[in-house]
Amino acid sequence: MQSVTITLDGRPRVVAEGTTAGEILAQDAIRAVAVRVNGTAKRDLTWSPADGDVVEVIPLASDEGRAILRHSTAHVMAQAVTDLFPAAKWASGPPIEHGFYYDFDVEHPFTPEDLQRIESRMRQIIAAKQSFARRVVSPDEAAALFADQPYKLDILARAVGGAAVTSEEAADAAPGDDEISVYDNAAGEQVAWSDLCRGPHVPSTADIPAFALMRTAAAYWRGEEHNPMLQRIYGTAWESRAALKAHLQFLAEAEARDHRRLGAELDLFSFPPEIGSGLAVWHPKGGAVRRVMEDYSRRMHEHAGYEFVVTPHLAKSTLFEISGHLQWYAEGMYPPMELDGGVRYYPKPMNCPFHILIYRSRGRSYRDLPLRLFEFGTVYRYERSGVVHGLTRARGFTQDDAHIFCTPEQLAGELTSLLAFVVQVLRDFGLTEFEAELATRPEKFVGELAQWEAAEAALRTAVEAAGVPYVVAAGEGAFYAPKVDLHVRDAIGRRWQLSTLQVDLQMPERFDMEYQSGDNTRQRPYMIHRALFGSEERFFAILLEHYAGALPPWLAPVQVRCIPIASRHGDYLRGIAARLRALGVRVEVDTSDERMQKKIRTAQRDKVPYMLIAGDQDIETGAVSFRYRTGEERRGVPIDDAIAEILHVIETRHIDAAPASSGSAEEGRGH
RNA sequence: GCCGGCGUGGCGCAAUCCGGCAGCGCAGCCGACUUGUAAUCGGCAGGUUCCCGGUUCGAAUCCGGGCGUCGGCUCCA
16 A cells, blocks of 8 residues: 655654545544645545645634534534424525524424424434535536525535635535535435535534534525525534533623613613614713713813814705715615705714814815814614614714814824824723724725825824734725724623724715815815714713623712611711712712611622721721722721722722722633 | 514513413512621502404403514615
């Protein structure tokens, strides 16, 4: 038998010809789920390397390994569905972040009971240790095999035709390899199930250590609204039971942090149905936080050279005809109300046209520029009923909106200082991990190429200067503007889109904006759109989820709650509370007819940063005792020291109240 | 907008499958207790069972429509 020489994880290795990757790794006692060949193609462990191949191991507990595992689990699920619902047609079933799904065309949507049955059937298939065997077929063979599977035929037709294949289909067909492969699942000789698939797969269903079916949903075939709606089942699979358990705990953690739940629990805001879907009211405690956010934001903007403006909530159709919103964005707008004999007034979906009118209210000189206009502007957008989601996707919300008008020479400098400003403000709110996305010119665009290139270059300069890691999303810009979107990671590693900076190449034209230049010619200004929080509602929701409701002391709606040990200690604490209140601290004294332990429990539940407790011992020595919401406590602190400590943490915007951790930003923990 | 789930005092839930007196806990109010770091005890009050219509002797429960909400899809110039 001939031997071949391969490179295995960087080292030369001689093996007998025809030895499978799985056998080689077994000899070397290496555990893997699949291998990568020559840097790109991924292969099953049953594949045999040829002379000269560079082989790399893909461990199960890696992003790629888990994707393969999840993909295989999706196959097992589809097999189970086929067993239980023989009429089901299968569409596609790719791995996704944290799991997988598979879409089916079935007569009736799956019920929770169906899910349980599918799951038990899957356990049987896993117990049967079916092998995943790859075989290459011709297009005609494939078409014959899947003659009764219209969605597979559709995938085949596209793969064979060389048409663009979406990422979710890429897992199903094999256009990149110029060959079409089918995976047969078999226990012994009997093939139990076959699916069109490029692979790779785990060697056997027994190599699926832990999985769970999560939920059913519906999805359009190929994600297009006019296509048939399919029934989707989401599941997850992991390299071990422990990893699955950790994932389920992560989901529980996310649920406990849900801002909609915290909003109700902490009495921050609500969505009364009488007002309408997606329209929030802020309760006093939520209002207190919002006021602090706004006060802080105003102060920062004032220092950064912004001027404050106020504009109405409505405008005639004329304004939105000029801005182009009625042409491009009408579906996202609330419908108009007619008055004055047929004049149509629209609630505003954006603030920019109003700010432009302020710019245009008189002739502008280059000496006026850059002109930075800022407003907490409330806008209304008609979001389709299925997409409304708490404060993060509302129909009415307030943007911390600014528009900067500047000369072409000022553009790069403005963007650079602007992005630094944005990052600084977000850091003050305790957000520390940023990622930017530079969205560039799409295929369909307005304006001149040179302008686009100048704007994109300026944005790139700004992101690089800010030191924020970024990716270029080529062609993802709006048709009128390139932009930079800033994303943050929260305390449990989730990514949220926040701030947006756009260079508008359209509005200045539409409104025929001008300024008188130093050489006495009329020039068109550049215009930058910028929302820092995005919307106050959304930003507030992100903060709530990031902090799991335990807002830093400077933001907390109630900063201090005083708890008397017995009711006779109430007056003493009322005196301390009065001093704190006079210093601007939001403080309450719990004089309810409850035991002290119950009051602590309540304050703890309300996530109040400081509990100030006093009894006979404290009163004798003119002291007070701390309980922090972390559970730590400190007794007999002189009143002046206690007040100083509280004020210090508030003024310096430290993240948490407890002495040990004060000042340290919360560590992000990835997932 | 589309598919599916859900809607019962302020909140969390039970009774819904298989129609027959709407119940529990928390919160609220009243009273007692006066306590040193996460729930004191007793009492009282609170519901058009989301809305409209239908079936039925009888509807929280079954059927239709609407609204809201949850999970997805689509959308987020």
